Amino acid sequence: MDNPDELICVGAIAGAYGVHGEVRLKSYTADPEAIEDYNPLTTEDGSRSFDVGIIRPIKNGLSVRLSSVTSKEEADALKGVKLYVPRNRLPSLPDDEFYHADLIGLEVFDTGGTKLGTVKSVMNHGAGDLLEIHGPGLKATVLLPFTLDAVPTVDLDKGRIVADPPEGLFPE
Known part of the structure; x- marks a missing residue:
């Protein structure tokens, strides 16, 4: 399961933020500014790598400077690019916390084993x-609250x- x-x-x-190559960054880390702790960040295919330097929080994200991006045009060209880190650089979590990526793809059973x-x-x-659940017996996806009551075991x-x-919530 664990692939480093x-x-x-x-x-x-x-997208670009300003005229000197800064970008507006949406951070998916629990503490948005902690994204800087995971430098360098890479594109999904690994073709580009960036060190992120936070300038300041802004509406809906952070204003950041990316290493090697020096113009508004370069920043504009990166709009929509997702940034990644290797799994092994993320901190370990307490037993009752999970990374979303670890939950996706898990099979969901009821307390009777169905x-x-x-x-x-x-x-x-x-x-x-x-948790968005989909399966063969479901006409549409089902949204299951990810609470200890509704999901006692992961x-x-x-x-x-x-x-x-x-x-x-689920059809009988």
């Missing part, structure tokens, strides 16, 4: 994390989640 070469997306460039589906994505719309070693979903 696995890349984890920690941010995305939202397979409910697979985690397609992890979302957060402000009120807590939701077993990364076995690649499975045991869920106790609220009544009526």
Whole structure:
């Protein structure tokens, strides 16, 4: 399960910010400014690498300087580029916390052992994390609250989640 070469997306460039090559960066780290701690960041294919220097927080992100980007045109050309770090550079988490990337693809079973589906994505719309579950018996994806009540067990070693979903969330 643990692949030290696995890349984890920690941010995305939202476009140029100013005229001297700064970019607006969306940070996906729990503490947005901690993204600087993971330097250097690379593109997904590894073709480019950047050191990120935070200038200041701005609306919807951070104003940052990327090493080797010196003009507005270069910054504009990077709009939409996602930035990654190798998995082994991320800190270890306490037992009750998980990286979203580790949850995606896990099979979800109910407390009786019936397979409910697979985690397609992890979302957060402000009120807590939701696991987007999809599977063969589901007409549409189901959003399962990622709380201790609804998801009592996450077993990364076995690649499975045991869920106790609220009544009526999954079809009988």
